[in-house]
Amino acid sequence: MHALGASLDLLLHADDIHASYDQRRILKGVGLSLHRGEILGLIGTNGAGKTTLMGVLAGSVKHDHGRITLAGEKYVPDSIAEAQACGVGLIPQNFHIDPELTITEAIFRGTFQSGRSHAELRDQAGKLIRDIGITMDPDAKVGTLIRAEQALVEVLRMVAEEAQLVIMDEVAASLPDHDVAVLHQVLRMLTRQGRAIIYITHRLDEVRSIAHRIAVMRDGKVHKIVEASKTDVDDLAFLLLQHELERISRPSGPAAGGEALRVSNFSVEEKVRDVGFSVAKGEIFGLVGTHRSGVYQLISALAGIRPCTSGKIYVNGTHVHIRGPQDAQRLRIGYSPDAADTLEPGTSIAEGLQQGAGAGAESLRDEITHLRGVAEVVHRMRINTTNIQGALSTLSGGDRQKVELARWISTDCDVLILSHPSRGIDIGAKEIVYKMLTQLSQTGVAIILLSSDLSEMVNWCHRIGVMRDGELVTIEANANTNEDVLVHHMLGVKFESGSSEARRVKV
Ligand SMILES: Nc1ncnc2c1ncn2[C@@H]1O[C@H](COP(=O)(O)OP(=O)(O)OP(=O)(O)O)[C@@H](O)[C@H]1O
Numbered sequence: 001m002h003a004l005g006a007s008l009d010l011l012l013h014a015d016d017i018h019a020s021y022d023q024r025r026i027l028k029g030v031g032l033s034l035h036r037g038e039i040l041g042l043i044g045t046n047g048a049g050k051t052t053l054m055g056v057l058a059g060s061v062k063h064d065h066g067r068i069t070l071a072g073e074k075y076v077p078d079s080i081a082e083a084q085a086c087g088v089g090l091i092p093q094n095f096h097i098d099p100e101l102t103i104t105e106a107i108f109r110g111t112f113q114s115g116r117s118h119a120e121l122r123d124q125a126g127k128l129i130r131d132i133g134i135t136m137d138p139d140a141k142v143g144t145l146i147r148a149e150q151a152l153v154e155v156l157r158m159v160a161e162e163a164q165l166v167i168m169d170e171v172a173a174s175l176p177d178h179d180v181a182v183l184h185q186v187l188r189m190l191t192r193q194g195r196a197i198i199y200i201t202h203r204l205d206e207v208r209s210i211a212h213r214i215a216v217m218r219d220g221k222v223h224k225i226v227e228a229s230k231t232d233v234d235d236l237a238f239l240l241l242q243h244e245l246e247r248i249s250r251p252s253g254p255a256a257g258g259e260a261l262r263v264s265n266f267s268v269e270e271k272v273r274d275v276g277f278s279v280a281k282g283e284i285f286g287l288v289g290t291h292r293s294g295v296y297q298l299i300s301a302l303a304g305i306r307p308c309t310s311g312k313i314y315v316n317g318t319h320v321h322i323r324g325p326q327d328a329q330r331l332r333i334g335y336s337p338d339a340a341d342t343l344e345p346g347t348s349i350a351e352g353l354q355q356g357a358g359a360g361a362e363s364l365r366d367e368i369t370h371l372r373g374v375a376e377v378v379h380r381m382r383i384n385t386t387n388i389q390g391a392l393s394t395l396s397g398g399d400r401q402k403v404e405l406a407r408w409i410s411t412d413c414d415v416l417i418l419s420h421p422s423r424g425i426d427i428g429a430k431e432i433v434y435k436m437l438t439q440l441s442q443t444g445v446a447i448i449l450l451s452s453d454l455s456e457m458v459n460w461c462h463r464i465g466v467m468r469d470g471e472l473v474t475i476e477a478n479a480n481t482n483e484d485v486l487v488h489h490m491l492g493v494k495f496e497s498g499s500s501e502a503r504r505v506k507v
Pocket residue numbers: 021022026044045046047048049050051052053384385393394395396397398399424426
């Protein structure tokens with residue numbers, strides 16, 4: 001499966017690349033090569049320099065030293081536009097498309113084709129969509145698409161731009177497995193046309209299933225490049241962390257505490273119908289479902305972001321009404337959404353960790369008033385920075401997410417709803433996050449967790465509720481479930497059991 005289908009033409013060669021931000025050396029002599037038709041996986045711990053390296057290739061970061069050739073020619077792009085003109089395109093972490101654009105407008109925005117007539121572009125968009133074997137209306141608004149479909153629009157933009165090298169920086173981070181499978185199929189098709197792809201992810205099973213070779217970055221250098229077919233997840237974890245991944249023991253038995261939250265006959269418009277469940281104090285309760293399952297509407301109603309249409313909510317046994325975020329806050333329900341960075345980029349790291357994150361801001365401040373406290377959080381979560389007074393924008397994507405998460409974990413809530421808390425976080429830091437969540441739950445906090453990574457749900461949660469078509473179809477006790485069972489309930493389709501990789505291929 002991993003053998004290179006296309007010829008082994010060298011497309012890109014980078015040698016001894018150095019780059020810095022404000023005198024701080026980030027890339028310290030990177031070497032990398034890539035062939036036409038190849039998918040190169042790129043993995044590394046948070047702050048290793050992956051995004052910076054991709055910035056050098058895509059024209060947004062200047063390197064201080066080193067040589068790059070593209071198709072045999074010297075390549076030193078001065079800007080993103082110049083890199084695009086040379087055939088190199090990047091889909092960034094947390095990419096954003098204006099939701100008001102139509103799919104046609106989104107595909108051709110910023111490309112050399114954007115000057116053509118709308119009718120021509122619309123026809124061309126329809127053809128591109130058909131060619132990659134998916135169904136989408138070129139006139140539909142981007143705002144009506146789920147995240148996975150928006151990712152495909154970004155891929156189509158690369159095709160429209162005639163990119164020869166497509167860089168994907170954690171584009172699949174919060175996508176569920178079945179959406180990742182579609183994205184992978186499309187990417188394989190692009191490589192059959194001779195394009196090359198650099199694919200960054202923190203999910204080691206995913207990188208093994210998509211890449212031909214995998215480059216492991218550590219501290220500003222490519223430490224090793226391995227053949228995907230000759231490695232496994234444990235080897236990759238060892239290469240990344242330089243120690244073996246600690247095996248997390250799944251929660252055994254139910255959480256012991258009394259009831260923290262209960263919803264009954266709960267409905268949100270047509271999206272959530274007659275849902276009932278309760279979460280105990282000290283429990284980590286997972287909720288899974290596809291984008292259209294109603295799971296997001298359910299939790300946003302619990303957080304007061306949208307009204308429920310009918311049903312009852314009980315907090316600590318008392319019937320309550322949640323009519324807005326302030327009500328949720330007053331009831332000590334915290335909600336960390338699956339949005340990109342919610343903090344202003346200019347905020348300092350220390351301020352980011354000190355800012356009240358909704359409920360219980362006072363006690364958060366108490367807890368980490370002193371910079372020593374902040375420094376401890378930074379150290380514990382392995383946030384890469386030399387200056388805690390520096391702006392959040394100077395952190396890597398994964399490290400910014402750690403700051404977001406740390407302030408929520410320090411917030412004084414009775415119920416904490418976390419949506420995709422580990423997105424963008426490397427596998428070593430995930431263990432730390434898991435331990436922090438477990439410790440938090442042991443203080444009696446009820447945690448409701450959403451994640452598209454089902455192995456994480458199975459490893460972290462006491463029980464997992466599965467939503468499909470607006471209904472809560474089952475609540476699985478951890479001891480009785482696995483990822484295949486969850487997928488089966490989520491999609492209402494029967495899957496053969498097997499490794500996550502096998503499942504991904506079958507979907
Ligand atoms: N704009 C910036 N200004 C200053 N320092 C920066 C800036 N962007 C990144 N850095 C620093 O460069 C280092 C490498 O960041 P980079 O984003 O390349 O890491 P990464 O490997 O992509 O991490 P992640 O997996 O978290 O996305 C980090 O330690 C970060 O603090």
